[in-house]
Amino acid sequence: KPQELTGKQLAKAPQLELSDDMVDFGAMSLQEKTYTRQLTLKNVGKSNLEVRRVWCPDKAIEIGNAPSVLKKGKSAGVQLQVDMSRVDNGMLNTWLTVMTNDPANPTVKLRVVGYVVK
Numbered sequence: 409k410p411q412e413l414t415g416k417q418l419a420k421a422p423q424l425e426l427s428d429d430m431v432d433f434g435a436m437s438l439q440e441k442t443y444t445r446q447l448t449l450k451n452v453g454k455s456n457l458e459v460r461r462v463w464c465p466d467k468a469i470e471i472g473n474a475p476s477v478l479k480k481g482k483s484a485g486v487q488l489q490v491d492m493s494r495v496d497n498g499m500l501n502t503w504l505t506v507m508t509n510d511p512a513n514p515t516v517k518l519r520v521v522g523y524v525v526k
Contacts, residue, residue, distance in 0.1 A: 413511050422480070423453030424510040426518065433490055433500055433522030443490045443522070449475065449506065450483035458509040462486055466502035468494035469520060474506075490522065498524040 413421065427448035436443050451457035462474040472487030490500060500522035507515050 418511060420454045421511050422451055422455050422457035422509055424457060424506065424508050424513060424516060425450040425452045426506070426516065428518070430519045430521065431488055431504060435525045436490065436492065436522050437525055438492055441492055443492070445488045446485045447488060448483050448485050449478060451478040451480055453510065454480055459506070460509065461507040462504070464502060464504045464520065466500070466520070468500060469502065488520070495524055
């Protein structure tokens with residue numbers, strides 16, 4: 409059972425805010441080698457946000473350097489890149505997981521989508 413935080417502790421806790429609730433690469437052509445999108449992580453809480461892991465199970469998605477710590481009020485971008493040679497079945501449909509020390513949302517999942525046009 410996770411440790412319950414008091415209202416005072418929650419008020420001082422870090423809080424993750426993402427720039428998008430989904431990453432949509434849209435129509436992608438095989439003529440291009442890669443496509444890139446940026447996801448912004450922001451700490452809207454009162455103490456340091458520790459970014460423990462940014463992860464995607466799909467081998468076509470490469471994740472740029474995520475920040476390890478965000479001070480209160482600060483934000484940082486994480487670059488997501490699609491390697492077109494690794495997209496299966498002409499479709500991108502996966503999840504990106506962001507794990508932090510935000511007590512309200514320690515694990516946030518975002519949909520990552522896109523499709524290949526001929």
